[in-house]
Amino acid sequence: MALRHAVLAALLDGELSGYQLAKAFDLGVANFWYARPQQLYAELARLEKEGLIAGREVVQETRPNKRLFQVTDAGLEELQGFAAAPTKPSFIRDDLLVKVQAADHVTTTALIAQLSERAAFAQAKVDLFDKLLRTMRGDRTEEEFLHHGSRIGPYLTCQRGLAFEQGNRDWCERTIAALRERQRTRARP
Amino acid sequence: MALRHAVLAALLDGELSGYQLAKAFDLGVANFWYARPQQLYAELARLEKEGLIAGREVVQETRPNKRLFQVTDAGLEELQGFAAAPTKPSFIRDDLLVKVQAADHVTTTALIAQLSERAAFAQAKVDLFDKLLRTMRGDRTEEEFLHHGSRIGPYLTCQRGLAFEQGNRDWCERTIAALRERQRTRARP
DNA sequence: TCTACATACTCATGATTATGACTACTCATA
DNA sequence: TATGAGTAGTCATAATCATGAGTATGTAGA
Incomplete structure (x- = not known):
């Protein structure tokens, strides 16, 4: 379950919508992880339910409303724990x-x-x-x-x-x- | 379904047993892919059933018998097709x-x-x-x-x-x- | 002689990822 | 005035990968 931590880490730079996040992860601009939009929306929902991130609705007029997410204190603790745990080696798979x-x-x-x-x-x-x-x-x-x-x-x-x-x-x-x-x-x- | 092709590619260097293959893939010595032994045994079984590899039993006295696998002509064709198909980009995930x-x-x-x-x-x-x-x-x-x-x-x-x-x-x-x-x-x- | 490790596998199950299809609205452009 | 592209998502399912546990034998070292 590293995607959740990748999402948390990405949200440290400021509030992002699922769509913005998805673009970053999908294009691989987020050069530390890669994921598809659908995965991210699912993960965001899970993270919010667990209280690790908090979302707020932003009403827009010219385009669909969006939800911006930010990391909560519980989320920071989760990240802290993740960072302290041993890392498994990564391999090329290409x-x-x-x-x-x-x-x-x-x-x-x-x-x-x-x-x-x-x-x-x-x-x-x-x-x-x-x-x-x-x-x-x-x-x-x-x-x-x-x-x-x-x-x-x-x-x-x-x-x-x-x-x-x-x-x-x-x-x-x-x-x-x-x-x-x-x-x-x-x-x- | 790239694991199957990784296995085929690995077997090009000569006959290998599942165990030998597993060691190579598990240690990551096979530096072009990584997989666990269980995945490999399962994949070998599937490949054999589909006729892409052929196994032969080697009787051993001091240790358990083993099965050596080699790529068949059908397997080579499969690899050929794989190599010709477009490659999706690979991303870091660490x-x-x-x-x-x-x-x-x-x-x-x-x-x-x-x-x-x-x-x-x-x-x-x-x-x-x-x-x-x-x-x-x-x-x-x-x-x-x-x-x-x-x-x-x-x-x-x-x-x-x-x-x-x-x-x-x-x-x-x-x-x-x-x-x-x-x-x-x-x-x- | 007990333990650990190496060879050689198999089975079952859970977690994670990938894929395709869909909704709904707006803006620019040909 | 279609057409396509961009914003902002959701749903369902298939494919793939990871994990733990278990079997059986032999060999080397404490």
């Missing part, structure tokens, strides 16, 4: 890696296409995260921000996301190069 | 990131302990992957191996695993430093 693992027994042309698609996707996220980091630290240097800024949590997780996507991009590119080279040299034996 | 996201609202001492545990774990995997890569390429250089070696799939995925764990380790260390620094300067205001 379809693309499975495909590359099988690269020697499978058509590589389609695989290369998918790798370059992934590389482009990763690059887009690199750009996004880079922008986000700059926005968060404003005109301060990174060191200054990390020492004196309030709310460095999102900054730190964003750094991990950045490095992860850089790693993705670089690996995709090097893998493409390796597969292409073999295609070339093995085309006419 | 409890530790959730905790760091909440770092500003939560006790950092326990968090730092977990970060250094994770850093050590990541370092151990870095060492392991490094060793695996050297074993795979033997006395050839990386370039030579990637050009002329048979079975480069496992090598490529292992490279991704290595970079991922290096990233983990580095991020953990820098995050620890940042949190420690704040603890120090904020201890006595």
